[in-house]
Amino acid sequence: MTKFVDSPYVLNMREVTRESYNRYWDERNGGNVSYRLLAEEVESYEDVHEVKASFELGFDASAIAGYYYLVTGTGRYFRNVYSRPTLDLGLVKISADGQSYDIVWGFEDGGKPTSEFPSHLMSHIERLKVNPEQRVVFHCHPTNLIAMSFTQPLDERHLSRILWKMQAESIVVFPQGIGVIPYMTPGTNDIGVKTSEKMAEFQAVLWPHHGLFASGVTLDETYGLVEVIEKAAMIFSQVGAQGGKILQEITDQELQEIAEFFGMTPHAGFLDL
Known part of the structure; x- marks a missing residue:
């Protein structure tokens, strides 16, 4: 089994955020991206099965319950995503009731998804x-x-x-x-x-x-x-x-x-x- 950091989804996110920063569209910590992934695209990776942290969403997201999202972090700079994806990106899973989400990969320094x-x-x-x-x-x-x-x-x-x-x-x-x-x-x-x-x-x-x-x-x-x-x-x-x-x-x-x-x-x- 391979690690999620080596997945095409992370690579694509790294490339797109770097290009957006180079175009001056995402100064400092401006800008954020989220990418919905399917269970079959995620769950074959060995390092996405442990819940690292859980947070309330503050609204009803039951329409997307169970979906995974690869998302940039709050306060993070697009210019850094390419070189340190495991810090500035995270993979989260929306809870079964749509009220919260679990971080299952990334944000290794304790980060959270974009505000x-x-x-x-x-x-x-x-x-x-x-x-x-x-x-x-x-x-x-x-x-x-x-x-x-x-x-x-x-x-x-x-x-x-x-x-x-x-x-x-x-x-x-x-x-x-x-x-x-x-x-x-x-x-x-x-x-x-x-x-x-x-x-x-x-x-x-x-x-x-x-x-x-x-x-x-x-x-x-x-x-x-x-x-x-x-x-x-x-x-x-x-x-x-x-x-x-x-x-x-x-x-x-x-x-x-x-x-x-x-x-x-x-x-x-x-x-x-």
Whole structure:
């Protein structure tokens, strides 16, 4: 039997967190990731069968009872995850009644999951309803997207249209657009509830003046979603830096044609057709 630290799940988490840090999306201890794993993917490893610590969740997670989650730690720096995964990552199992979780691997120095863990789990619950294949929730601080939250109306249709129009791939990667919640204090169950409500409709949700919550089937897919959103926001920032005057654009009709070609359905009411 092999150890969990050598699993492809830990390796993938190490790679993605390092890349996100290198892109300046996760300064200091900013950002967190959770990755739902199935029992058959976990329980063959020799070092995941002992409960190291148990903690109350503070909300009802019975919808995901028994699931495992590989998650980054509270107060931990993404730049360190690659070199010390057994300290800065942990594998937890949600209790049978959904009220608590057990740490079964990692956090070897006594750490705990990110303070945003309840927000992650609430979003996981909602995304499971939308697409049971989605297993990842990724929170980071994309620079240009955050900047837009200071200069643009915090309106889902408005922001989605800007991001779609900045590059042809946007409407293919996130045809639902982008959800938006009001500014709220991070780390609370309240922001988790608001985010999960939006996650029922959107695969990515903006936390104004703070960052982005994104979801997907795999770590790579979810990271790619953030990449595309942030690239569109970067182009918008560059347009502003070049004077902000748009002489030509991708039209709404052209956006619809792109979506149809790739078999996507844009968010109802977001295009003027």
